[in-house]
Amino acid sequence: xxxxxxxxxxAPLAEPALHEYAVKALxxxxxxxxxxRRQMQAKVEPGETGAAKIASVIARLKEYGYLDDTSFAExxxxxxxxxxxxxxxxxxxxxxxxxxxxxxxxxxxxxxYSQVDEExxxxxxxxxxxxxxxxxxxxxxxxxxxLVSAGFSTGVIYKILRQWEVPDEALAALDNLEESPEAE
Numbered sequence: 224x225x226x227x228x229x230x231x232x233x234a235p236l237a238e239p240a241l242h243e244y245a246v247k248a249l250x251x252x253x254x255x256x257x258x259x260r261r262q263m264q265a266k267v268e269p270g271e272t273g274a275a276k277i278a279s280v281i282a283r284l285k286e287y288g289y290l291d292d293t294s295f296a297e298x299x300x301x302x303x304x305x306x307x308x309x310x311x312x313x314x315x316x317x318x319x320x321x322x323x324x325x326x327x328x329x330x331x332x333x334x335x336y337s338q339v340d341e342e343x344x345x346x347x348x349x350x351x352x353x354x355x356x357x358x359x360x361x362x363x364x365x366x367x368x369x370l371v372s373a374g375f376s377t378g379v380i381y382k383i384l385r386q387w388e389v390p391d392e393a394l395a396a397l398d399n400l401e402e403s404p405e406a407e
Contacts, residue, residue, distance in 0.1 A: 235268040242280045246289065253299075255292050256281060257322020292323050296331040304335060308348035311336040313374025345375045345383060356387045363393040 236244060244266055245259060254262070260277055267273030284290035296318055303309045303317075311332050318328045348370070357363040363384065370380045384394060 233266075235273065236266045236276075238276045238279060241266060241276055242283060245280050245284060249284070249289050253295055254290075255295050255321045255323055256285075256290055259284075259290065261322075293327050293331065295321075296323050296327050297335070300331050300335045304339065304344070308344055308351050308373075310341065310344065310348075310370075310374030310376070312376070313372070316374070341375060341379045342382060345370055345373075345379050348373050348375070349383075357384075357389060357393070360393045363389050 241263060245263060248254065248259060248262060260281065263277050263280065264273070267276050281290060299318060299321075300314050303314050315328055315332050318332070319325065349366075352369065354366055354369060357366050366384070367380055370383075371377070381394065
């Protein structure tokens with residue numbers, strides 16, 4: 224017998240119980256339609272019957288205004304920009320992974336980041352993460368990777384590094400770092 228709790232098989236939920244399950248899931252955390260659909264999939268029987276229950280529950284949730292990918296994307300984008308100081312590339316990537324359609328992602332992120340100075344946002348991100356001016360090539364590469372993973376463009380990253388008066392040799396080493404496959 225394996226360690227841990229034995230997982231018991233639960234009976235597939237009827238539509239009213241599935242609706243209640245979905246409402247509770249949305250009460251705990253905002254979700255995209257795709258995320259909720261994936262989560263409910265485990266609670267229904269496979270095949271047409273389960274898909275019909277899920278479609279019915281999702282239609283009701285949308286009708287009540289409980290499930291809306293556009294408002295999810297707007298809220299997610301606003302919070303990531305204001306609180307975590309992330310760049311728009313990272314926000315686009317995560318929203319796509321969460322199953323939000325490309326059209327909604329482009330519309331929401333473009334609207335939210337249109338008035339934002341990317342360089343200032345990148346500096347706020349560095350300050351929030353307490354990242355200071357790099358002293359050597361290794362630290363410069365670390366700062367570069369950190370800003371790339373936060374979703375900022377390489378143009379803005381190089382501009383910040385140049386303003387920090389990072390030597391040109393360290394910046395040239397970064398160019399080589401980007402091209403090598405074993406960069407991390």
